[in-house]
């Protein structure tokens with residue numbers, strides 16, 4: 243599904259990514275961890291076309307992503323969230339989802355669609371459990387509900403690969419638990435890459451973890467393997 247080979251990103255002589263190799267098979271829920279500055283966000287930026295690597299290849303579903311524009315990559319089925327959420331506060335939950343679903347279509351399709359919301363929007367509402375909040379303005383949602391709405395907006399665009407940058411940051415224990423279940427469920431029919439720091443959350447929900455450090459993949463494996471690895475304890479856990 244996703245394959246990065248020897249990816250290098252250089253900012254003013256500083257190597258933010260220094261030869262990253264990463265393979266994520268279809269349908270996997272992969273967690274990406276690493277200390278601040280390890281290159282996690284840069285890696286997501288490279289996959290989504292925000293940053294062009296100085297060298298290396300990024301292949302998604304057999305197609306090369308390097309050199310493609312952000313909107314082309316979205317249309318190929320790659321969706322992402324940022325650390326700060328991008329929901330439209332003045333619109334309702336349903337309008338946010340509908341906008342996301344419609345956004346990549348020509349505008350004339352908007353005028354034609356008078357018969358309620360699309361199947362993609364209904365599915366996104368159901369999966370994120372936001373049905374009862376559909377008519378509520380996004381501006382009054384709790385932090386957790388906003389995060390779920392944002393994930394719903396991605397789902398409404400029918401991606402194949404979702405890249406989520408710290409989706410459970412700032413959530414309550416219950417919200418984290420629910421998000422973990424949502425991610426597992428989404429991974430039934432999508433490939434999902436999640437940046438997350440919380441080891442307890444990883445223990446409960448992760449299958450495979452990739453640890454980045456100084457722009458390189460340090461270790462990859464199960465949560466148990468990764469957290470027991472002395473190199474990881476040294477650089478990431480600080481123990």
Ligand code: ADP
Nearest residue numbers: 253254258276277278279280281282283284285
């Ligand atoms: P992480 O997400 O793991 O915390 P980042 O990918 O944000 O790490 O950053 C990796 C390194 O690259 C950091 O040292 C950061 O300061 C640097 N960096 C990221 N983006 C830029 C940029 N646009 N210009 C210069 N340096 C950058």
